[in-house]
Amino acid sequence: MTTLRPDAGTAGVTRSAAGTRGETGGRPTVVGTPARRREDDRLLRGRGRFVADLRLPGQAQAVFVRSTEPHALLRAVDVSAARGDRRAVAVLSAADFPGGPPLLPSASGPVPGLPTAQPALATDRVRYVGEPVAVVVAADRYAAEDLADLVRVDYAPLPVVADLDAALRPGAPTLHPRAADQPGGPPGTPARGDDGAARDDSAGRGSAPGWGDNVEQVVRAVRGDVTAALAAAPLTFSVRLSIARQAGAPMETRGVVADWDRAAGRLTVWTPTQIPHGMRDAVAAALGLPADAVRVVLPDVGGAFGTKMQPYPEEFVVAWLSRLLGRPVGWVEDRAEHTVATVHGRDQHHDVEVGHDASGRILAIRDRMASDIGAYSFTNAAVEAIATPAAVPGLYRVPAYAAESLAVFTNKTPAGPFRGVGAAPATFVMERIVDLVAAQVGVDPAEVRLRNLIGPDELPYGPRTTLHLTQGSMPWPPHDSGDYPGLLRRALDLVGYRDLRREQAQRRASDPAGPLFGVGLGMFVEPSGDGKPELARLRVDEYGVVEVAAGLAPSGQGHETMLAQIVADELRIPLDDVVVRLGDTDRLRWGAGTMASRSAAVGGGAVRLAARALVERAVPVAARLLGVPASAVALTEHGFGRTDGTGAALDWASVAQAAGPTTGTGELAAEAEFRPAGIPFGYGVHVSVVEVDPGTGVVTALRHRAFDDCGTVLNPMMLAGQVHGGIGFAIGNALFEELPYTDDGFPLAGAAGYPLPTVSSMPADVWVAHAQAPAPPAAGRGGGDVKGAGEGGVIGGTAAIANAVADALAHRPGPPPARTPARTPAGTGAGGTLAFPSLPGIVGPEAVTRIPLTPPEVLRLLRAQPSPATGVPAAYPANTPDRRHAPNPGLSRG
């Protein structure tokens, strides 16, 4: 454990300006300093170029006709009136694609070639409101929307599967029935002849039920013998924890401009994506083109957060249209479309059984979870279902653990990743479990954490969990390094945790009718990257300017600045001599992209390696120019010189000019791949302080503290910005973000309706600090000891806020109000196809078990009768076998 660096406001950042972090050879390093962003100037002047800003000569605009039904057979798609309009450039439905519209990839599906993949335009059946059915093209968006109004779609509604419980109920209607089960003939995917063989195959899903149900796949995570451990645990309880359907909701919606160059036989696609190379390959496949016939170029991207991490139907169709029409075609999603056409996330139930002892040590957890993945095996639809199960135990020991995770189809917009995918719901579940255990045994939640955290001497921890996917099993990567209890202790000290508890007691005593004051903790690990490699390429031009290309695709994080800082230090050149150009697939052979908190840890590593390779390329050239052996050449802050310090200095420009013949490439350039040997785990703790209005259930977040360890800090200003943004997500995710649907499958969110936080939703007092405990320089880490930090804010923050609300409610004074009907206990509810034999010790209806904690939800909790044990710290009776399953008479009631 090293020092925490409080970053209290920008003043603090400014004070730690260049030079404070260490110097090499007299030159201050820029890594570790709050270098101002090179992206900002153009963005502040309105000169950013986003996809909606592109207007190529002759560019037409597309608008999609979308399903207004959640589930229906398509009787007819009549485009004749639209085609007859003189303003129509083109109007297409699925019938206009020879061989059918391209299918979306199903990268997260259980097996390749799924019949549950989505066609880019609906063929004979629609499965969610918002599904693209037809496309119209006109000179501008106004006219195109007029034409879209003219397309007539005749729907024959089918029974709707509106949520997890409905989808899993025995006899539920199925979204993707087997041909034999299909009412009125075979399922309508005539375009997918090649996939026909897969249709009657259920083997792909392991032991899961056949295609006759709504389960796309089942994922399991196993650590130890959970059945035995639960049976042996002195105390147990069970609870259902849920997270609503939520979304990444970037300020910029999606969009694409495609330009087919008929002469060159080549397509250029401008689109805000996190995966330029992946998009290139997907579009090429969809159009039947070789990959090098497609170039993807990244414009400025107005936020992505995972929503732009996969191809969508619109990119395929717009690219197709451009080739068909021989002119540029653009499409920009509007906000009303965005809420139904861009992936959703979360939307999980967890039926959890917990075994622990009287001191609060957690001995076993079984989690039967289900994730609503929406209507199709969309590209990454099951990613939350796959990424959650193994992540639940987090940074706690939990000797025995088992999870079964169902990816479930419903008639909703397909799911996909957004910030904190898997980790955020897993952490909410685990952190609630820890607090429930604390309440059961009457020990402070901070102390219970200390009793369960993996100790520094136990790291690296694992691999202990095995993840079983349909096509194989893999160990969950081990946690690499850190000091979890040390960070928690420091954080508790810095926030004055004891003082907060004192303040809470005082408030309760002095103003029993006033706002309820709560303090919550949220601890998390943040896996940095998904193990995928990344590529970087550096080139020096004849003026000595270093151009950096990498597979990363920024969407506001500041990669242009961060990568330049790394390169400037490695090459010992001024920041201004580095130019970062990302997101052009013609500049780099391949790239993975920006996701999973990997850009600094993995992308930065690749750039660092490429910089070192560049030096290796340059040294022989410099040696030749200096007339000394390569071993006598040193890299200096002026370029190159002799190691003995004598003689002339050579600048980078001179070396670059002389490099051609030597390197054989005609330029001084180097490329490097970084293949991470493992996954670095950032970690941290968030402390949230909230007030709950007992009369209305409104939660006000008062203070928020974040402490994390993400290894070496590259740019403290930008790092704090990432954490702040994550806390913003956490406020929304924990308190009000939700995409509600009616019971019959219609989205309720209005045109501008997804409820994002505003400035006054935020705690007035936000404070972020970083422990720089450098990750051990493990092999293959690219010489960096950087861990990711883009997601920790939402992962830890959401749990901390939820726990703070729970804490406030648990500390409510006075007699409870009139009893309201108890919430259905876990696993026994109507439609409880997830039902399992619940252990006694049902958590009471007043416990926080679902986010977001909207005023109605909190009011419901306030009006529920608390269990007598809640908030009453009391020594628990000795573990006697006969009481094993009834730890607390109050808690086992109902």
Place this chain on the structure above:
Amino acid sequence: MSEHPVEVTVNGTRHRLDVPARLSLADLLREHLGLTGTHLGCEQGRCGSCTVLLSGEPVRGCLVLAVQADGAEVTTVEGVAADGTLDRVQSALREHHGLQCGFCTPGIVLTLRHLLDLPAPPGRDDLVAALDGHLCRCTGYVNILRAAESLIGPAPSERS
């Protein structure tokens, strides 16, 4: 539907155009005048990205018809740093890292610019009330507010 003549002064330059009645001021700026710094995030008046100054007052560019702007003066983000150097609102946002993806930023620049131009200096509550009219998904607003506060005087003594 006939076209309507509109005369509007944008960032000091007068323009005369014939526009359809349904054209929004934001689309007039973006599509007809090439001023794409005015971003459309929701077209429902909620997100604030399209905020411009109309006769000196902040408005949603998506909630004003071009015909309603006839005879008015409009300032867009492109008109803020007219002399080439960043305006102090822009500088404060840069110094305090008050932007990430930058999509919402132009609207925020104009809202803050307007507040600073009011006869009475704004207080912190005024800043919060005005910034509540802007959605940002990147920053958690923390540094936007710090940047705004830096413009109205010394920061509160200690942010613990």
Place this chain on the structure above:
Amino acid sequence: MKPAPFDYRSPATLDDVVTALAEQPGARVLAGGQSLLPALARRALRPPLLVDLRAVPGLDRIDRTSQATLFIGARVTQRQIERDHALAGECPLLAETIRRVGHPQTRTRGTLVGGLAHADPAAELPALLVALDGVVHARGPRGDRRIGADAFYLGPGRTALAPDEVAVAVEIPSATTTPSPAVPTGTPGDAGGGTDDTGDLAVGGACVEVAPRATVALCGALATVARRADGTVAAARIALFGVAARPVRARRAERAVLDGGPLDPALIALLTREDLDAARAADAELPDGEGGTNGASGTNGAAGAGADGGDYCREVAGELVHRAIDRALVAAR
């Protein structure tokens, strides 16, 4: 999200506005447009013609009579009201409420009268009309008429305005006017009645909302009170929004305030519940379909709550009323 095509006229006189509305069925009046334009962009409304009031003189004024009655013209923006500092004394509830409407950037153009005519039952302004016992002045081909707050709202997005009528102004009686509790309905005829102790009374207003996110309220209560020098209450009017298909006047709670005595939260909650049940019963009697609709359809209601605010808003209505009264009484000291 672009509007369907429409035509646009900007007449120079009110009579020409009325003529244009009468000539083109389905035409809509455009004032600030801050509620209308979002509905147009969604194509939730497709009027063939917008009739802009921008060139009509005289509608941009706030006038006062000697009885301290306010007349606020149809083009008076919410920003104008915010900046009219005299209003804070004359009608504290108006000043208090207007700054919660939309955002500062929509208040630049949004008008008070437009917000009234938009008739969103989950928004503040219709409830403000009810709480202030305001009177809408309308002009149509059949002449001018005054429509009292009680008669103005017919349901979400629906008002008593005929399609060819335009709301010209709203008349707000002096906050110190004290209609007799025996005449509970503030019809236009008796709006000026009651005792008027102008000068001797202190007026206070409060708008209390549940707004988990600052800019979108789920529901709320508005109260205005006038107190005599001895602290007794001479006048009290209370309205709720987000709880029914129309704004709801909390008359029983008003009477409890006028009766004096300590305000028992449980009693206020009970009385509010009765008012709410009565209002919802009355809503159920409303005719369906297109009535007078010179306001946009659709509501501002938060997700999960219907136009009537759902069970949650019903649950907290009494609490909100209690708080609103409490704060208004404090402000009227």
